[in-house]
Amino acid sequence: MRGKMWIFYSADNSKCLFSIWNQRCFYYAAVACLLFSPVRTDHACPSSCICAKDSGTVTCRDGEDTEVPADIPEWTSTLILKGKNISTLQRGAFMSNGTELQMMTLSLSHNGIQAIEPYAFLGLPRLHLLDLSHNQLEYISARAFHGLLELRSLYLNHSILPPATEQLSNALNTQSLCNLHRLELAGNTLKSIPLLRLDMHNLHALVLVNNSIESIGGGNLTMLYQQKRIRVYLALNPFWCNCELEAFYYWLKNSSQCPDAGRLLCSEPEAKRGFPVEMLREEDVDCMKENLEAVSYVFLGLVLALIGLVFLMVLYLNRGGIKRWLNNIRDACRDQMEVYHYRYEQDSDPRLANVAV
Numbered sequence: 001m002r003g004k005m006w007i008f009y010s011a012d013n014s015k016c017l018f019s020i021w022n023q024r025c026f027y028y029a030a031v032a033c034l035l036f037s038p039v040r041t042d043h044a045c046p047s048s049c050i051c052a053k054d055s056g057t058v059t060c061r062d063g064e065d066t067e068v069p070a071d072i073p074e075w076t077s078t079l080i081l082k083g084k085n086i087s088t089l090q091r092g093a094f095m096s097n098g099t100e101l102q103m104m105t106l107s108l109s110h111n112g113i114q115a116i117e118p119y120a121f122l123g124l125p126r127l128h129l130l131d132l133s134h135n136q137l138e139y140i141s142a143r144a145f146h147g148l149l150e151l152r153s154l155y156l157n158h159s160i161l162p163p164a165t166e167q168l169s170n171a172l173n174t175q176s177l178c179n180l181h182r183l184e185l186a187g188n189t190l191k192s193i194p195l196l197r198l199d200m201h202n203l204h205a206l207v208l209v210n211n212s213i214e215s216i217g218g219g220n221l222t223m224l225y226q227q228k229r230i231r232v233y234l235a236l237n238p239f240w241c242n243c244e245l246e247a248f249y250y251w252l253k254n255s256s257q258c259p260d261a262g263r264l265l266c267s268e269p270e271a272k273r274g275f276p277v278e279m280l281r282e283e284d285v286d287c288m289k290e291n292l293e294a295v296s297y298v299f300l301g302l303v304l305a306l307i308g309l310v311f312l313m314v315l316y317l318n319r320g321g322i323k324r325w326l327n328n329i330r331d332a333c334r335d336q337m338e339v340y341h342y343r344y345e346q347d348s349d350p351r352l353a354n355v356a357v
């Protein structure tokens, strides 16, 4: 399939990308290019694709193919593959015959891609936009995006399965993607920001809509405060609106780095479900107050219990006196009743007299 010559070339090339200032490496690359690069002819359109040479677009849709077409024309600036059955993107998948392509846009959505091997996008030095959305990625090599020095937009929405979540943060590193402006990660059940460090100095938009983020805390927030230009989109995440949200709540209010802040809703606790995070009051997220309240309730409980106990004790100690007192009351009542009885009997006569009249 792929010749030895190609392997030599790509090994050299990758080294160069690593130490771009290394003159010797450049020299070797030049020699390698001269020796190995075949003269590319203007190929015909790959089978099962539609080519529009005017716009530089090659579109390959549907089909049983399990590999990227090998013979992508040199003039291609946009390549769209869709509805294929490509389970693995292999090393140098877009580098037919060891030549670089000057492609700018590569769209690979909806292809059932499960794995991206190291150096998969080798030989695409001018690529600006890479769309990998709507795939089923289970494995992403830490070197998957190596060599995409010009890449500005990376779409990975609805594509990352749980096994690949951790690998993702290793793959998204500054070394590979130093020009990235926009990173889309919607719909991936992510629980935190999948960047080990946020020092991608060109990153402007980080889309984390529709994930499983409950809160963002500590180190992540510090980084966000430092990277002032970055905007983070966070709607449709299940935020936990308890006092652990405090730091995030203030970031939301103070930093204006979240353009869709008004659309963030609480999902827990039950009482606050659907309530806008931004509309929470400060005391809702105040851990100190919450703790203080809990403590004061406990204290109140203790005091009440103590009073109850004292009361019972007083009753117990005074049981003799209370008995006497009760007896007195009973006697008083009985006296009262007798007086009443007597009056009633006295009063009955005049009533009868009235009736007679």
Ligand SMILES: *[C@@H]1O[C@H](CO)[C@@H](O)[C@H](O)[C@H]1NC(C)=O
Pocket: 064, 066, 085, 087
């Ligand atoms: C995709 O390709 C694999 C082999 O690589 C095959 O097992 C699978 O059935 C194919 N799926 C579809 C939907 O064609």
Ligand SMILES: *[C@@H]1O[C@H](CO)[C@@H](O)[C@H](O)[C@H]1NC(C)=O
Pocket: 038, 040, 041, 071, 096, 097
């Ligand atoms: C690939 O290179 C070989 C020799 O290096 C050449 O014979 C062949 O035509 C090339 N194929 C394409 C598609 O460029």
Ligand SMILES: *[C@@H]1O[C@H](CO)[C@@H](O)[C@H](O)[C@H]1NC(C)=O
Pocket: 109, 131, 133, 155, 157, 184, 186, 207, 209
């Ligand atoms: C997802 O990816 C597509 C490209 O396939 C893009 O147009 C869209 O804006 C992305 N974002 C969301 C939230 O779907």
Ligand SMILES: *[C@@H]1O[C@H](CO)[C@@H](O)[C@H](O)[C@H]1NC(C)=O
Pocket: 158, 187, 188, 189, 210, 236
């Ligand atoms: C959120 O993402 C899930 C897949 O993770 C998808 O099924 C659902 O339609 C998305 N919801 C919205 C509102 O986009």
Ligand SMILES: *[C@@H]1O[C@H](CO)[C@@H](O)[C@H](O)[C@H]1NC(C)=O
Pocket: 192, 193, 195, 196, 197, 198, 219, 220, 221, 223
């Ligand atoms: C964000 O938080 C996650 C887990 O809490 C951590 O793995 C990651 O390194 C943090 N990222 C940054 C940029 O601090």
Ligand SMILES: *[C@@H]1O[C@H](CO)[C@@H](O)[C@H](O)[C@H]1NC(C)=O
Pocket: 250, 251, 253, 254
């Ligand atoms: C955010 O602003 C509030 C007042 O609006 C202030 O009390 C709080 O300390 C600020 N937090 C940070 C982290 O700047």
